[in-house]
Amino acid sequence: MSAKFTSRSVLQAFKRHVSARANTARQESTDAAGLQVQDQHAWVSKLPNGVTVASLDSTTSPVARVVLVANVGPRFEESDQLGITHCLRVSVDQANKSKTAFELTRHLTQIGANLSCTATRENLMYSLDCLKDNLDIGVSCLVSAATQQAFKPWEIQDCQQRIVFEAAVVEQQPEARLTEMLHQVAYRDTLGRSLYAPSHMFGKYSSEMLMEYVNKNFTAERMAVIGLGIGHKQLTRYLKTMSVPGSGSNTAKAAKYSGGEVRHEIGGDTAYAAIVTEGLGSQNKDAVALSVLQCVMGCGPTIKWSNGSAASKIIQAAGQATDQPFATSCINTTYSDSGLFGFYAVAQASQMGQVLKAVLSEFGSVTKNGVADQDVQKAKMQVKACAAMMSENGSNVIQNIAQQLLSEGTVQSQEEFFRLVDSVSKQDVVNVAKKVINGKPSMAAIGNLSTTPHLDELM
Amino acid sequence: MAVAAKKVAVTVWKMTLAKWAYNKSYFPSLGMMRDDCLYETDVVQEAIKRLPNNVYDARQFRMSRAISLSGCKDTLPKDEWTKLEEDELYLQPYIAEVERERDIKREWNKQ
Numbered sequence: 224m225s226a227k228f229t230s231r232s233v234l235q236a237f238k239r240h241v242s243a244r245a246n247t248a249r250q251e252s253t254d255a256a257g258l259q260v261q262d263q264h265a266w267v268s269k270l271p272n273g274v275t276v277a278s279l280d281s282t283t284s285p286v287a288r289v290v291l292v293a294n295v296g297p298r299f300e301e302s303d304q305l306g307i308t309h310c311l312r313v314s315v316d317q318a319n320k321s322k323t324a325f326e327l328t329r330h331l332t333q334i335g336a337n338l339s340c341t342a343t344r345e346n347l348m349y350s351l352d353c354l355k356d357n358l359d360i361g362v363s364c365l366v367s368a369a370t371q372q373a374f375k376p377w378e379i380q381d382c383q384q385r386i387v388f389e390a391a392v393v394e395q396q397p398e399a400r401l402t403e404m405l406h407q408v409a410y411r412d413t414l415g416r417s418l419y420a421p422s423h424m425f426g427k428y429s430s431e432m433l434m435e436y437v438n439k440n441f442t443a444e445r446m447a448v449i450g451l452g453i454g455h456k457q458l459t460r461y462l463k464t465m466s467v468p469g470s471g472s473n474t475a476k477a478a479k480y481s482g483g484e485v486r487h488e489i490g491g492d493t494a495y496a497a498i499v500t501e502g503l504g505s506q507n508k509d510a511v512a513l514s515v516l517q518c519v520m521g522c523g524p525t526i527k528w529s530n531g532s533a534a535s536k537i538i539q540a541a542g543q544a545t546d547q548p549f550a551t552s553c554i555n556t557t558y559s560d561s562g563l564f565g566f567y568a569v570a571q572a573s574q575m576g577q578v579l580k581a582v583l584s585e586f587g588s589v590t591k592n593g594v595a596d597q598d599v600q601k602a603k604m605q606v607k608a609c610a611a612m613m614s615e616n617g618s619n620v621i622q623n624i625a626q627q628l629l630s631e632g633t634v635q636s637q638e639e640f641f642r643l644v645d646s647v648s649k650q651d652v653v654n655v656a657k658k659v660i661n662g663k664p665s666m667a668a669i670g671n672l673s674t675t676p677h678l679d680e681l682m
Numbered sequence: 683m684a685v686a687a688k689k690v691a692v693t694v695w696k697m698t699l700a701k702w703a704y705n706k707s708y709f710p711s712l713g714m715m716r717d718d719c720l721y722e723t724d725v726v727q728e729a730i731k732r733l734p735n736n737v738y739d740a741r742q743f744r745m746s747r748a749i750s751l752s753g754c755k756d757t758l759p760k761d762e763w764t765k766l767e768e769d770e771l772y773l774q775p776y777i778a779e780v781e782r783e784r785d786i787k788r789e790w791n792k793q
Contacts (some may be wrong), residue, residue, distance in 0.1 A: 323782075324785050325783065325786060325787055325790070326786055326790075329790050375732075376732075376734065377731060580769045638741060
């Protein structure tokens with residue numbers, strides 16, 4: 224599924240839609256719940272310190288992956304802590320309480336492992352890839368980097384340069400800026416907080432601020448460790464000495480969708496716009512039907528370099544409105560309790576108005592005239608194929624399991640997901656379309672906006 | 683971090699001798715602490731870079747005051763001299779950390 228114009232959140236939409244609401248797991252043993260995930264057996268249990276541990280045995284590959292995921296993201300930032308997750312993410316390799324930065328790097332290079340930190344709006348994932356024989360050192364590095372941060376003041380100062388650089392890179396990418404703008408206008412705070420630090424916070428992150436944030440948010444019930452290619456007893460043994468920095472429980476503020484419009488004129492040849500309404504959270508029972516609807520509307524060309532009008536209804540509609548290059552894709556971003564559903568479009572500055580009107584009328588016609596049976600069948604196959612293809616990659620599997628464990632507490636197998644997709648009927652798709660597409664819209668636009676209509680002119 | 687707070691069991695005459703030797707040293711009469719006078723090797727320079735801002739500013743003030751006094755061949759009034767009990771070895775933890783990091787690097791680079 225390679226759209227000509229693939230932004231991070233389109234891919235994330237697919238990553239997240241795989242985690243629809245799960246059924247309960249089969250009890251296979253007394254101390255760990257066993258579940259069938261793909262053709263591997265997953266075991267889930269809780270450590271004495273309260274952290275959930277899951278492991279999947281994979282005998283084919285010599286590589287083991289361990290992910291420590293914390294339900295900490297820009298969503299939980301207060302207004303005086305904007306971008307603190309960005310700072311946390313770039314300081315993963317700094318000194319912690321048990322190792323200096325140099326030791327951490329040398330240990331990892333000695334065992335040939337990769338340690339990285341990925342941030343989504345809701346979760347922070349510290350991932351380790353290493354060979355199965357080196358897991359003892361690898362996991363100790365991972366746990367020290369993720370839970371025993373020391374935040375030495377002079378090292379935090381050095382990190383600020385990285386933050387400035389990453390923010391500058393994002394500044395150069397209109398698609399990334401569009402995603403941030405879209406979330407900000409749709410949610411304002413919580414999910415509207417940006418993944419990247421704002422310029423007024425450069426150099427302002429202090430050791431105390433970071434320490435306080437970690438101690439408040441890294442609590443045991445909001446953390447999980449998932450191992451792929453490692454036995455459950457082995458993983459639990461390595462994690463025995465893990466201590467959780469935070470204590471107490473704090474509930475997340477519910478994401479409230481507001482809607483609105485934001486535009487940013489930067490000139491150039493092209494215009495980028497996104498129009499969404501509130502979608503569904505991953506725990507909503509109609510989330511799978513919404514994924515099917517997304518594929519009905521079209522997610523970009525399925526054949527590289529083709530114009531995609533055979534595969535995508537919205538590309539077909541926009542292609543009739545303009546003969547100049549454009550790209551458009553339906554987006555379905557799912558978070559644990561809310562989501563965004565709509566479309567992105569990129570077009571030449573002079574054509575943007577026509578493209579947007581054409582795509583919007585396509586969405587409107589789904590609510591009025593419904594969808595064809597073969598479109599629904601095609602979409603269901605696409606959803607299943609995309610999920611299957613993404614699960615070929617170990618790191619996708621483990622990140623998916625991580626997010627599912629945190630938001631739902633259990634892991635859904637691929638067969639279960641396929642069954643849910645197959646059970647979606649045409650009526651389900653039409654019902655969810657009516658429910659979602661008729662909501663309050665949000666619009667974000669960036670680029671040369673000379674012919675881009677405002678939201679009230681489009682609706 | 684205040685090493686002065688650590689109570690060591692020392693006989694009275696040793697303490698008297700220590701105080702006498704401290705007061706005979708030049709630097710307390712200029713209002714400096716012992717760690718202000720350390721020769722700035724690489725290790726010490728790195729440790730100074732890691733000082734928190736307020737400690738660094740206090741250090742700079744004491745050194746500037748001492749330099750200007752010494753330039754006039756003058757000292758502070760007797761009651762403003764640094765006392766042995768007030769002297770804080772503030773730089774030692776940072777020096778220890780820098781040295782530890784260097785040892786670790788040396789160990790790794792040996793292999």
